[in-house]
Amino acid sequence: MNIDNIEAFVFVNHFGSINKASKALFLSQPSVTSRIKSLERELDAELFRRVGRQLIITDKGIEFLPFAENIIRTMKKGKEHLQNMEEKNQITIACSGLVSFYLIPRLMPMFKERFPDQTFRIMTETSETVARMVANGDADYGFASNVSQTKLNAERVIESPIRLIVPSDHPFADGETIDIERLVETPIVFFECGSLDWTMVHNLFLSLREQPDIQYEVDSMESAKGIILNRAAIGFLPELSVHRELEEGSLVAVDVPTLANVSLKTDLIHHNGMDIDGFDEMTAIIRKVSSERPEVYSRSFI
Structure with a gap:
């Protein structure tokens, strides 16, 4: 045919x-x-x-x-x-948005140093698509949440707390913890990433006696962060996505006791049939990166 x-x-x-x-x-x-x-x-x-x-x-x-x-x-x-x-050796890495935007730029120099003869192809997809790509052989490695495919080996490498992020001059930015019920006092931007942990935040909103004033719903962490930086609202974001702004002091992370244990978890995954050595070395590199700035990533890496 x-x-x-x-x-x-x-x-x-x-x-x-x-x-x-x-x-x-x-x-x-x-x-x-x-x-x-x-x-x-x-x-x-x-x-x-x-x-x-x-x-x-x-x-x-x-x-x-x-x-x-x-x-x-x-x-x-x-x-x-x-x-x-024939042309070159290439490692394809499929990533969720959190990893692609905020972690991969820091990892690439170290990956390249460890694998000097390799080129890297980075693809940003949803976690579901990442897992499917790795299972089908379309990607060598993946960073994804809620991995359940039996063809894959997965190791938890990131656990970024989901925290209430506010501008530095916001009334909530005084260093005190706040009760979740106080969210009704200020406009909210809600970022929906689709993970199970993120659903907990949404369900928490629904359980409140008085509903928060959600004025913006976005599907991009950068959009949510930009809205907060421009003082139009406050919102919940993974700490890893705002680490630079937290360091600079333009944004502040506020503790909300009700969400103390909620985090965005990400696994490094690869196919069961692949050589485990490269997987272990990439995991070691990620842990090395996490140890460089513990004051920022104290709960972002496992």
């Missing part, structure tokens, strides 16, 4: 148009049409039918699609593997 014909089928389905698929494949429309017809003959099945001006995938096309996509994906991975073997 011709791989080019299968690729044409996948592209036409993705774009919903032979015209758009031909542009993406850098082919003429007749060439793409010819490839689809050839594949239909090989499969003895109609894959698309026209309804007016629309191109609609058939039931048999729908059934064949996941197999076609898997063939293309496997072929792509095989090509990339051979290219990496």
